[in-house]
Amino acid sequence: MAQLDEKLEGIYQDVLKRNPGEVEFHQAVQEVLESLGPVISKNPEYLERKIIERLCEPERQIIFRVPWQDDKGQVHINRGFRVEFNSALGPYKGGLRFHPSVYLGIIKFLGFEQIFKNSLTGMPIGGGKGGSDFDPKGKSDDEIMRFCQSFMTELYRHLGEHTDVPAGDIGVGGREIGYMFGQYKRITNRWEAGVLTGKGLKWGGSLVRPEATGYGATYFINEALKVRKNSFEGKTCLVSGSGNVAIYTIEKIHQLGGKCVACSDSNGIIVHEKGLDIGLIKQLKEVERRRIADYAAYHKDAKYIPGGNIWEVPCQVAMPSATQNEINGKDAATLVKNGCTAVGEGANMPTTPEGIKVFMEAKIAYGPGKACNAGGVATSALEMQQNAQRDSWSFEETEKKLENIMKGIHKLCYTISDEYGDPGNYVLGANIGGFIKVADAMVAHGLI
């Protein structure tokens, strides 16, 4: 990776010291700071006003106890988090993650990324993230409901349509948002649609929000392919994960003429050379809440490989859509060697710094998460717009808006990368493009 500018190195060392053990947060900060050298040279005011130090320190961090009872009456205690990172551009906005690996460092890396991602969308949303180390796997519907109610019983006092607006992330989808919305409404006695996004379509949700992250990531890579006079037509693709983002990435790739031959979960991978059956995946994952291994029972020519490494399957386009650091340096090298020419990050920070270096050196089209997966939060902002107008738009209208937003983000990142002397370097474009807008708003708001 690029060396840090001398002035930024001190800031980074301070971040390491002030946030011990939070390795994912360190990684996310380092990746952004590596792009900012030329920006602070052009505009020393950012340094004088300590904009970067302020950006690296969340405005507010909330950690709370979440007690709940399972179906047998046993008591469990989890930890809840909400990191309200930066409100320069709008109310804190970002998802909630329920996964046993969650701790403060994960929520801070996600919240930090969210600031720049939300800025890139051009919509009035600040950055935040939350979640819990609760493991939803194997829990009954009632257990999920009781957990969500307990979680919201503390979180509600920190939320509001003009204050902080959560949504889903890993382990949090429409069902969980429903239980949390119900509890918020009950406690506050307010039918405040704009307090959560990813709501059900019958009670304030937006069409296209479930599809938005995956569709948006695919639109972003489609634009990057166009720059290279190329397209998804006939391309063999890999999409890791088999959750919300993965499902709609596969669906949109197929609509654009590509063929996804593999997806995964934390237990293994499914390889189906003929092309994945998206209808079956939706039925297994969204309706029946089963594991991806079960896919093989329905297609005799598909193969399930327990513990398999999806990045070893040859492809031309890879869309990591599961979790952080799922592509390491070796995986990246394997992808490039096998002929992969585009990588679009549906997940947040799925590529390690070593992996990013491999993609940059190979000069493939690499769409970093904060640009590529911004379609989800952008459509959350469209949901907020509809809620504020007490209106709802058609699928076609909303999807067109999403497509235009992703084209706009791609163009912004490309233009900035060109301005800073490395056309097509979307890491540079996304970090600088996301940063400048937030930094200028912070300057305008004074020392707060």
Ligand code: NDP
């Ligand atoms: P889901 O919970 O719907 O799906 C997550 C998928 O990733 C599952 O297949 C899961 O497998 C796999 N996965 C999760 N954690 C791990 C892990 N530690 N190791 C291996 N596999 C794992 O989540 P989403 O699809 O919503 O989120 C996927 C990624 O996209 C995340 O990085 C998220 O931050 C990012 N994202 C999500 C947005 C959204 O709108 N939902 C918006 C922008 C980014 P298993 O079932 O085995 O755990």
Ligand code: 2IT
């Ligand atoms: O990482 C993300 O952008 C999300 N999980 C979606 C956030 C949102 O508020 O829609």
